Amino acid sequence: xxxxxxxxxxxxxxxxxxxxxxxxPACAAGPAQKNLILATTTSTQDSGLLDVLIPMxxxxxxxxxxxxxxxxxxxxxxxxxxxxxxxxxxxxDAEKKFMAEGYGVNRLIVMHNDYIIIGPPADPxxxxxxxxxxxxxxxxxxxxxxxxxxxxxxxxxxxxQGIWKAAGIKPEGQKWYQQTGLGMGQTLNVAAExxxxxxxxxxxxxxLQKNLGLxxxxxxxxxxxxxxHVIGVNPAKWPKVNADGAKAFSDFMLSGETQGIVKTFGxxxxxxxxxxxxxxxxxxx
Amino acid sequence: MDxxxxxxxxxxxxxxxxxxxxxxxxxxxLQVSGTATLISLFxxxxxxxxVALSKFPGRQLVVSLIxxxxxxxxxxxxxxxxxxxxxxxxxxxxxxxxxxxxxxLAQAVIATPIVTGITLASIQNLPANLRLQILALGATRVQxxxxxxxxxxxxxxxxxxxxxxxxxxxxxASIMVGGNIRGYSRVLTTATVMETGRGNFDxxxxxxxxxxxxxxxxNAILTQIQQRERPR
Numbered sequence: 289x290x291x292x293x294x295x296x297x298x299x300x301x302x303x304x305x306x307x308x309x310x311x312x313p314a315c316a317a318g319p320a321q322k323n324l325i326l327a328t329t330t331s332t333q334d335s336g337l338l339d340v341l342i343p344m345x346x347x348x349x350x351x352x353x354x355x356x357x358x359x360x361x362x363x364x365x366x367x368x369x370x371x372x373x374x375x376x377x378x379x380x381d382a383e384k385k386f387m388a389e390g391y392g393v394n395r396l397i398v399m400h401n402d403y404i405i406i407g408p409p410a411d412p413x414x415x416x417x418x419x420x421x422x423x424x425x426x427x428x429x430x431x432x433x434x435x436x437x438x439x440x441x442x443x444x445x446x447x448x449q450g451i452w453k454a455a456g457i458k459p460e461g462q463k464w465y466q467q468t469g470l471g472m473g474q475t476l477n478v479a480a481e482x483x484x485x486x487x488x489x490x491x492x493x494x495x496l497q498k499n500l501g502l503x504x505x506x507x508x509x510x511x512x513x514x515x516x517h518v519i520g521v522n523p524a525k526w527p528k529v530n531a532d533g534a535k536a537f538s539d540f541m542l543s544g545e546t547q548g549i550v551k552t553f554g555x556x557x558x559x560x561x562x563x564x565x566x567x568x569x570x571x572x573x
Numbered sequence: 574m575d576x577x578x579x580x581x582x583x584x585x586x587x588x589x590x591x592x593x594x595x596x597x598x599x600x601x602x603l604q605v606s607g608t609a610t611l612i613s614l615f616x617x618x619x620x621x622x623x624v625a626l627s628k629f630p631g632r633q634l635v636v637s638l639i640x641x642x643x644x645x646x647x648x649x650x651x652x653x654x655x656x657x658x659x660x661x662x663x664x665x666x667x668x669x670x671x672x673x674x675x676x677x678l679a680q681a682v683i684a685t686p687i688v689t690g691i692t693l694a695s696i697q698n699l700p701a702n703l704r705l706q707i708l709a710l711g712a713t714r715v716q717x718x719x720x721x722x723x724x725x726x727x728x729x730x731x732x733x734x735x736x737x738x739x740x741x742x743x744x745x746a747s748i749m750v751g752g753n754i755r756g757y758s759r760v761l762t763t764a765t766v767m768e769t770g771r772g773n774f775d776x777x778x779x780x781x782x783x784x785x786x787x788x789x790x791x792n793a794i795l796t797q798i799q800q801r802e803r804p805r
Contacts, residue, residue: 323668325671330770333767334767334770334771336771339755342755352757354671354752354754354757355752355754355755356671356752356754357753369659369661370660370661371659371660371661371670470770471770472770473769473770473771473772474769474770476772477769477770477772495771495772496771496772498772499772499774500772526660526661528660528661528665
């Protein structure tokens with residue numbers, strides 16, 4: 289009986305050692321200030337751009353970047369709570385509000401691409417070749433054609449809501465208007481499956497295009513510009529924010545080398561650039 | 574159909590070429606969920622046995638709570654663990670949000686009620702006279718508890734399988750508290766979600782195949798142990 293008990297205790301000891309062995313390296317991510325939380329949009333992750341840039345940044349600076357890819361809205365919410373150090377987002381109106389309320393510092397333009405309206409090749413609302421984006425949205429509403437919205441407060445969702453507003457249409461609650469609540473990649477897949485229209489950033493669309501079968505039906509309108517900014521979270525509001533890391537990251541994003549990579553990223557694979565570098569340029573508005 | 578075949582081909586390719594990234598993701602999944610299962614076993618078997626063998630006011634309520642906990646939605650666990658672990662949250666000083674440790678914590682929270690519930694049921698299912706018999710033979714209380722747990726070892730292995738199976742396949746909490754950080758806190762399920770979002774369905778299918786293989790192997794080993802000696 290005693291021996292049995294000893295056996296159990298021995299086993300428990302082995303288990304405990306095993307646990308500690310695992311837990312330790314997991315905790316040993318270095319000193320706290322080496323960690324940098326980057327809250328960003330799904331498009332920068334889904335397009336693969338960050339997979340190229342982040343390892344470069346880590347190697348160069350020694351920071352360990354925790355990339356949390358969510359919508360721009362959620363990224364800014366994380367910044368507001370001091371739960372992120374630096375943001376890479378594309379929702380200009382919300383960003384300005386974020387800055388005005390004092391949550392951010394150093395909002396700097398990084399790059400742009402553009403939004404496109406894509407939809408089923410049959411184009412039931414006949415938006416192809418139309419004169420403007422607003423007209424395209426009006427036609428989709430008038431025809432009652434299925435439109436898939438991100439519905440997740442992301443930069444793309446904010447842009448889409450802005451266009452509906454400008455077109456004087458309230459799509460919420462309409463039968464033809466559905467919200468996925470998912471990232472750009474997944475929403476494109478849903479739109480492809482349900483043969484719906486949607487607004488997408490060109491980068492994500494290009495990287496998914498092969499499986500989608502959803503052509504571009506409207507592009508090249510000034511309202512469709514998609515601008516990415518880097519914003520540091522204000523350390524005066526949240527003392528735990530890694531301000532040095534945020535500064536280093538924004539310097540890195542705007543450096544000549546990084547901007548050069550942004551410029552050529554995806555050209556070989558997709559036959560066209562996914563993003564256009566903008567460091568140092570004036571704001572588009 | 575082509576896509577599935579291509580996914581399977583990709584899976585075998587990734588497994589047999591020992592793709593570094595996939596190997597890392599697989600090992601991390603195993604480590605994280607294995608550790609979480611061990612923690613849940615430790616707590617679950619202790620609490621389950623204690624509740625099964627004792628009588629106290631409100632016991633019915635506790636048992637109901639444990640049984641409800643067996644169906645605890647992982648996203649709810651993920652949300653609360655995230656809020657607690659925020660830098661400015663109650664446990665922020667631990668600085669473990671977006672680390673594998675955070676995933677272990679969340680998964681242990683999910684698995685513990687499962688293990689507790691099954692332990693409770695299996696200890697209670699032992700013949701009532703067994704306790705008296707053991708005590709009558711002069712065993713101490715500790716020895717009695719140990720013998721009972723030993724007697725219930727077969728259903729307890731089912732608890733291990735249910736707990737491990739529940740968390741290795743879980744994605745909601747892992748992505749929220751782990752952040753799906755490449756080469757650091759990316760596990761099989763979160764990687765599958767991401768690759769699906771990226772439209773890399775072949776890789777997503779490959780990861781799913783690896784996940785299922787892993788679950789199968791672990792369960793096969795446990796079943797082997799469980800079935801080696803049939804209950805008398």
